[in-house]
Amino acid sequence: xxxxxxxxxxHEKGETRMTGDNTILEVKNLTKHxxxxxxxxxxxxxxxxxxxxxxxxxxxxxxxxxxxxxGCGKTTLIRVMMRAYEPTSGEMLFNQNGExxxxxxxxxxxxxxxxxxxxIIFQDPLSSLNPRxxxxxxxxxxxxxxxxxxGQELKSRVSELLDMVGLSxxxxxxxxxxxxxxxxxxxxxxxxxxxxxxxxLCDEPVSALDVSIQAQIVNLLQDLQKxxxxxxxxxxxxxxxxxxxxxxxxxxxxxxxxxxxxxxELYRNPKHPYTEALLSATPIIDPDARRxxxxxxxxxxxxxxxxxxxxxxxxxxxxxxxxxTTVPAWEEVSPGHWTSCHLAKTLSLRGVLK
Amino acid sequence: MALxxxxxxxxxxxxxTALDVTIQAQIIELLMSLQQKYNMAILMITHNLGVIxxxxxxxxxxxxxxxxxxxxxxxxxxNPLHPxxxxxxxxxxxxxxxxxxxxxxxxGSVPDPLAKVEGCxxxxxxxxxxxxxxxxxxxxxxxxxxxxxxxxxxxxx
Ligand SMILES: Nc1ncnc2c1ncn2[C@@H]1O[C@H](COP(=O)(O)OP(=O)(O)O)[C@@H](O)[C@H]1O
Ligand code: SF4
Ligand code: SF4
Ligand SMILES: [Mg+2]
Numbered sequence: 001x002x003x004x005x006x007x008x009x010x011h012e013k014g015e016t017r018m019t020g021d022n023t024i025l026e027v028k029n030l031t032k033h034x035x036x037x038x039x040x041x042x043x044x045x046x047x048x049x050x051x052x053x054x055x056x057x058x059x060x061x062x063x064x065x066x067x068x069x070x071g072c073g074k075t076t077l078i079r080v081m082m083r084a085y086e087p088t089s090g091e092m093l094f095n096q097n098g099e100x101x102x103x104x105x106x107x108x109x110x111x112x113x114x115x116x117x118x119x120i121i122f123q124d125p126l127s128s129l130n131p132r133x134x135x136x137x138x139x140x141x142x143x144x145x146x147x148x149x150x151g152q153e154l155k156s157r158v159s160e161l162l163d164m165v166g167l168s169x170x171x172x173x174x175x176x177x178x179x180x181x182x183x184x185x186x187x188x189x190x191x192x193x194x195x196x197x198x199x200x201l202c203d204e205p206v207s208a209l210d211v212s213i214q215a216q217i218v219n220l221l222q223d224l225q226k227x228x229x230x231x232x233x234x235x236x237x238x239x240x241x242x243x244x245x246x247x248x249x250x251x252x253x254x255x256x257x258x259x260x261x262x263x264x265e266l267y268r269n270p271k272h273p274y275t276e277a278l279l280s281a282t283p284i285i286d287p288d289a290r291r292x293x294x295x296x297x298x299x300x301x302x303x304x305x306x307x308x309x310x311x312x313x314x315x316x317x318x319x320x321x322x323x324x325t326t327v328p329a330w331e332e333v334s335p336g337h338w339t340s341c342h343l344a345k346t347l348s349l350r351g352v353l354k
Numbered sequence: 355m356a357l358x359x360x361x362x363x364x365x366x367x368x369x370x371t372a373l374d375v376t377i378q379a380q381i382i383e384l385l386m387s388l389q390q391k392y393n394m395a396i397l398m399i400t401h402n403l404g405v406i407x408x409x410x411x412x413x414x415x416x417x418x419x420x421x422x423x424x425x426x427x428x429x430x431x432x433n434p435l436h437p438x439x440x441x442x443x444x445x446x447x448x449x450x451x452x453x454x455x456x457x458x459x460x461x462g463s464v465p466d467p468l469a470k471v472e473g474c475x476x477x478x479x480x481x482x483x484x485x486x487x488x489x490x491x492x493x494x495x496x497x498x499x500x501x502x503x504x505x506x507x508x509x510x511x
Contacts, residue, residue, distance in 0.1 A: 244447035283404025
């Protein structure tokens with residue numbers, strides 16, 4: 001929680017960026033296009049613009065939430081950050097002992113070393129856990145691969161990890177299908193933490209779980225963060241969960257960031273019409289707070305043929321002529337509050353509170 | 355969404371689960387306009403408390419096949435009485451309430467529906483379980499605690 005305070009303090013001093021040694025990673029203009037092939041000659045006939053010119057930085061020990069609807073590019077962002085996909089352009093710098101290293105310039109061996117510091121948790125633990133391996137093998141695998149521990153030491157290290165995520169030694173020899181969804185997500189978390197990473201990228205980690213199990217996993221992630229000083233990138237399409245867990249939140253639409261701000265600021269004082277629409281569409285558990293929903297017209301445009309100018313203009317209730325012709329710049333409208341909207345300074349948008 | 359004849363009741367079984375919120379909002383809006391147009395009742399089945407709060411007039415909370423609490427949406431959500439309803443409300447993050455520092459999950463998990471739980475079906479997970487009858491033979495009856503607000507829990511006997 002102290003990170004949140006630091007960030008807010010920074011803002012009060014009018015600083016626009018976090019200090020270098022507090023930044024754990026920095027993403028600059030990251031772009032990923034998937035070519036679309038057609039015909040016998042497999043000619044490229046277009047590109048799915050899954051990720052476009054995304055820039056942000058993450059401070060040590062903070063949780064940066066990323067929200068956006070299906071297909072907006074959240075998973076692609078994480079995969080490009082893990083270098084499971086090579087980016088089309090852009091860079092990502094990782095703070096290794098004070099030095100900012102561009103991960104896209106690393107060779108295989110250096111990348112393997114870096115992966116120790118950056119781990120990932122997926123939405124569906126069942127498909128990310130090998131059904132034919134025991135819990136011991138699953139959680140122990142990264143330790144073996146990196147030559148950290150083996151034999152008896154491996155076993156005791158894995159037992160510690162199980163204990164940390166609220167499972168017990170008696171689970172060591174069992175297979176993933178013997179566990180419930182929440183327990184499987186605990187196994188996936190233990191595996192992700194095996195190498196003592198600094199940052200964990202969480203891709204919809206609680207989206208497939210029942211509310212009560214979801215609460216257990218959210219609490220576990222928060223406890224582990226405090227205990228181990230972890231940094232999280234927390235991706236979800238659920239705005240309530242993201243607000244609850246994040247210090248800052250970014251909103252994505254059609255492959256781009258459209259807004260980024262400290263959580264309370266983003267939810268109370270949104271500056272982008274898409275954020276306003278998302279907030280108004282999210283049901284609140286308060287029968288006295290029934291609000292007028294903003295219904296976005298039409299459907300999500302095709303990411304291989306995005307609208308000109310502001311990509312949101314085909315659905316935006318405030319769109320003007322300039323929105324159709326000119327791409328709005330990604331700008332800091334108040335300290336720490338970034339958005340890309342031509343009208344950000346003039347519109348008065350509705351946040352989550354009355 | 356197709357409606358034949360002039361329905362008087364529309365049963366919607368998790369119609370917005372797994373939808374993105376902007377599409378969910380479109381569907382809710384559609385359901386509510388259909389309701390106006392046909393002057394019909396909607397039975398909305400969902401696990402999303404927010405959707406209930408936004409749409410429903412009355413609500414019934416179910417646990418292991420039985421209604422454990424029912425009433426107007428204001429009665430139940432503003433003043434939940436059954437420990438299961440209270441547990442559900444505390445386990446979900448509430449948007450716009452950043453002072454909610456920590457979620458309180460319901461203990462344990464839903465028992466196997468085939469396993470027979472005697473007495474109150476929730477007693478294995480209930481944090482205030484103390485009444486003798488909770489684990490007894492009989493299922494607690496639904497009791498009206500205020501006009502229209504029913505609870506199936508021995509605390510309110
Ligand atoms: N390997 C791929 N090849 C082609 N298109 C892809 C690939 N992965 C994702 N996409 C497309 O990129 C867009 C973003 O997808 P994704 O990152 O999975 O979104 P999200 O995780 O936000 O739902 C979608 O239009 C999707 O169809
Ligand atoms: S730039 Fe124009 S179209 Fe885009 S969000 Fe702002 S007002 Fe709407
Ligand atoms: S009847 Fe007993 S066990 Fe059941 S909900 Fe009430 S207090 Fe809890
Ligand atoms: Mg995804």
